[in-house]
Amino acid sequence: MKLLHKLTEESFAKSAARFMEFVCYFIIGFYVLGTIASFMGHQAFYLHTDKGTFEYTIYTLKNNNSPLPYMAVQMGDDIHVWANEHEPINLTIQIGLSLLYAVHTLPGIAAFWFLGRVFSNIQKGQIFTERNSSCLLYYGFLQFLSAVFVPFIKLLICWLTSLFAPSRISISTGQNMFHMLISSLGFIVAAYIIHYGVHLQDPIDHTE
Numbered sequence: 001m002k003l004l005h006k007l008t009e010e011s012f013a014k015s016a017a018r019f020m021e022f023v024c025y026f027i028i029g030f031y032v033l034g035t036i037a038s039f040m041g042h043q044a045f046y047l048h049t050d051k052g053t054f055e056y057t058i059y060t061l062k063n064n065n066s067p068l069p070y071m072a073v074q075m076g077d078d079i080h081v082w083a084n085e086h087e088p089i090n091l092t093i094q095i096g097l098s099l100l101y102a103v104h105t106l107p108g109i110a111a112f113w114f115l116g117r118v119f120s121n122i123q124k125g126q127i128f129t130e131r132n133s134s135c136l137l138y139y140g141f142l143q144f145l146s147a148v149f150v151p152f153i154k155l156l157i158c159w160l161t162s163l164f165a166p167s168r169i170s171i172s173t174g175q176n177m178f179h180m181l182i183s184s185l186g187f188i189v190a191a192y193i194i195h196y197g198v199h200l201q202d203p204i205d206h207t208e
Contacts, residue, residue, distance in 0.1 A: 017122040024116035031105040031112075034073040038101035041094055042072045045079035057081075059094045075104050077154065077173040084166040096161030096169055103153050111142035133195040140187030147180035 037043065041059035048054075058072055079100065081093060114135040121132050151174040162168045 014123050014125075017119040021116050021119035021123070024112045024119065027112050028109050028116070031109050035098075035102055035105050037071050037073045039098045043079075043097050043101055044072050044074040045081055045097060047089070048080060048082045059089060059097065073101065075101060076176065077104070077171050080170050080172075082168040082170075089167065090165060092161060092165035093167055093169060096157055096165070099157050099161075100154055100171065103150055103157065107142045107146045107150065111139045111146070114138040114142070128194055128197045130195070130198055133191045133198065136187050136194065137191035140184045140191060143180055143184035143187065147177045147184060151177065 044058055046053060046055055047057040077100075079097065081089065083089060118132050118135045118139075121127070121129065121135075126132065154171050154173050158169050158171050162170075
């Protein structure tokens, strides 16, 4: 009980909120750097050629057997490229790969920015506010979009890229859909609880 009491103290909660705010902005920075690296051609994927399958190849490698550079990003989804014999990897494939990574990270960048604002407000003692309710709602909604719609957008990008490129690209996606869906619904419910608490507190404030 004493440990539980210490964990619920205001000083500990504000310190934890400060740490979580840092984590949110760290994730945002990681996503931004990863997106830049992807557009620079440093995104790993599986390459299938007539010489065999090469794991964790990137667009900028001239030799498929070369080791990966110090900076190479990878999505949670497995991306496979079946190379054409005469033109293995061209610019269209690289654009498709970069779009896949951007679609994967952009909703996360926006979502963690809103979540970071919530932790920032908690540090200031602002807990049951409409601002926190809105930020939690936006975070949950963006996570819901990432779980339900982003996998289909990724599949569409692969189909369009394969349509215009001499090589074929495919993706295995949606593995974390159920986990993200449950998490997003949890944050949406938390947003409703805070919203309800704010409106419940208003009549009390007016009567004091």
